[in-house]
Amino acid sequence: MNDDVRKYIFGAITVFLVGVTAWISIIYVSACGVTLACNRGKPSVDRTPIPTLIPATLPVSDVSWDVENPEPAPLTNSDTCRVPAVNFIGAWAALQTPKSTEADPFYFVDEDGQNCEAAFSDVLALLNQPDLRGADSLACTSCHSGDLTVAPAQLDLSSFTGIMTGSRREAKKPKGTDILGDGEWKESLLYDHLAVAKPNVPGHEQTLSADYLISVGRPFAGPLPTATP
Numbered sequence: 001m002n003d004d005v006r007k008y009i010f011g012a013i014t015v016f017l018v019g020v021t022a023w024i025s026i027i028y029v030s031a032c033g034v035t036l037a038c039n040r041g042k043p044s045v046d047r048t049p050i051p052t053l054i055p056a057t058l059p060v061s062d063v064s065w066d067v068e069n070p071e072p073a074p075l076t077n078s079d080t081c082r083v084p085a086v087n088f089i090g091a092w093a094a095l096q097t098p099k100s101t102e103a104d105p106f107y108f109v110d111e112d113g114q115n116c117e118a119a120f121s122d123v124l125a126l127l128n129q130p131d132l133r134g135a136d137s138l139a140c141t142s143c144h145s146g147d148l149t150v151a152p153a154q155l156d157l158s159s160f161t162g163i164m165t166g167s168r169r170e171a172k173k174p175k176g177t178d179i180l181g182d183g184e185w186k187e188s189l190l191y192d193h194l195a196v197a198k199p200n201v202p203g204h205e206q207t208l209s210a211d212y213l214i215s216v217g218r219p220f221a222g223p224l225p226t227a228t229p
């Protein structure tokens, strides 16, 4: 009788243990498959279709500086020249002779003491530039255009020939009044109408400030060519 009870108890425990083992095995195999290295259980990485880190394409900027001497390096030997606009126009004007052509380069010394070279087209760009003499100032050529029937003082500032021919060309005179001062820039009509305010002349209320700096032309290696023949 005792033996029977013991058999039932051992039988029940065995059945229970076998059942539990089988149950765990079924769960393991259904989750991991028939393997001992269960790597299906590792969390998978979800990837967004849009890259969130944009690959860097810009060159690395040089952020190093001289700790001993934190002053910025002086702007010498840069690839353009800095000069007050009125001096720049004056440098061109002073070099013009009856033999000069539109294609001739001209030379000047800029704010940093560099020898510089520029072209007539750089001067023309200033005469075509609105706001040269302050906010809302009109470009010279918006009044002094190539149409002499409307251009004030019959002065055409829109071309080399127009400027060289001068002002007040009534009755289609081939040559007008010189505006370039014949080598004396500060005596010229052009300087006078750029740098001196004329409250009573429409378009000339504002002046071109003497310290309005522009970046123009390029440094010129070697000594400046002197006196044009």
Ligand code: HEC
Pocket (backbone or CB within 6 Å): 127, 132, 133, 138, 139, 140, 141, 142, 143, 144, 152, 153, 155, 157, 167, 168, 177, 179, 189, 190, 193, 194, 201, 202, 203, 204
């Ligand atoms: C709003 C129109 C207007 C604009 C813009 C203008 N001017 Fe004039 N300019 C005049 C008028 C008007 C006169 C005087 C005409 C007269 O006296 O018969 C004049 C006269 C001149 C004269 C004198 C010519 C002479 O023989 O007396 C020069 C030089 C001149 N302007 C240059 C310039 C320059 C350089 C600019 C640009 C910085 C400029 N003007 C912009 C209207 C204008």
